[in-house]
Amino acid sequence: MHDARPVRVGVLISGAGSNMAALIDAGQQPGAPFEVVVVLSNKPDAGGLAVAEAKGVTTATIDHRPFGADREAHEQALDAALTAHEVEVVAMAGYMRLLTPWLVNRRAGRMLNIHPSLLPKYPGLDTHARAIAAGDAEAGCSVHVVTEGVDEGPVLGQAAVPVQPDDTPASLAQRVLAAEHVLYPRALADFCRHQIRSL
Numbered sequence: 001m002h003d004a005r006p007v008r009v010g011v012l013i014s015g016a017g018s019n020m021a022a023l024i025d026a027g028q029q030p031g032a033p034f035e036v037v038v039v040l041s042n043k044p045d046a047g048g049l050a051v052a053e054a055k056g057v058t059t060a061t062i063d064h065r066p067f068g069a070d071r072e073a074h075e076q077a078l079d080a081a082l083t084a085h086e087v088e089v090v091a092m093a094g095y096m097r098l099l100t101p102w103l104v105n106r107r108a109g110r111m112l113n114i115h116p117s118l119l120p121k122y123p124g125l126d127t128h129a130r131a132i133a134a135g136d137a138e139a140g141c142s143v144h145v146v147t148e149g150v151d152e153g154p155v156l157g158q159a160a161v162p163v164q165p166d167d168t169p170a171s172l173a174q175r176v177l178a179a180e181h182v183l184y185p186r187a188l189a190d191f192c193r194h195q196i197r198s199l
């Protein structure tokens with residue numbers, strides 16, 4: 001039963017932000033169990049920044065480049081921005097930086113990610129090409145809790161789509177992405193309604 005105020009969600013992006021847009025839209029529905037209060041990008045030219053602003057959500061870029069090899073210092077800046085916006089749950093949505101244990105531990109159990117494969121299959125990159133090369137009949141996406149291992153945390157939800165005989169990585173990616181836009185808002189809503197309360 002969800003009878004509390006919406007959970008404050010911060011979204012991390014690096015690119016187009018189509019999953020981010022789906023999360024913002026879902027969070028703006030009446031009675032939603034979460035709201036996206038800030039979108040942070042590590043890339044100043046991420047297309048998702050303008051999309052978020054057009055939807056009325058505050059954005060900031062925390063460029064990783066000035067931090068050089070000091071990944072943790074970059075994460076501290078990210079975390080400070082999340083804290084400034086009183087973010088309770090972080091949703092990574094096409095955020096293309098590997099996290100250090102510092103940020104993972106700091107927000108343990110309160111960071112989710114969407115990955116374009118049916119985990120535990122195909123962690124990492126090039127998931128669609130790998131699914132096609134393997135001759136898989138289905139592909140899909142997974143929402144999982146972020147842990148120190150890349151794409152390894154507990155899976156909260158998955159959606160499968162068929163792999164068509166003539167699929168290219170791009171055509172399969174498009175089909176999976178459409179499924180991601182349905183799965184991620186649902187999984188985040190479920191998480192905010194049920195699991196976060198018991199953490």
Ligand code: GRF
Nearest residue numbers: 016017018019094114115116
């Ligand atoms: C998605 O396929 C996501 O699963 C992966 O990167 C892509 C991001 O797309 N991690 P978008 O930025 O949400 O449009």
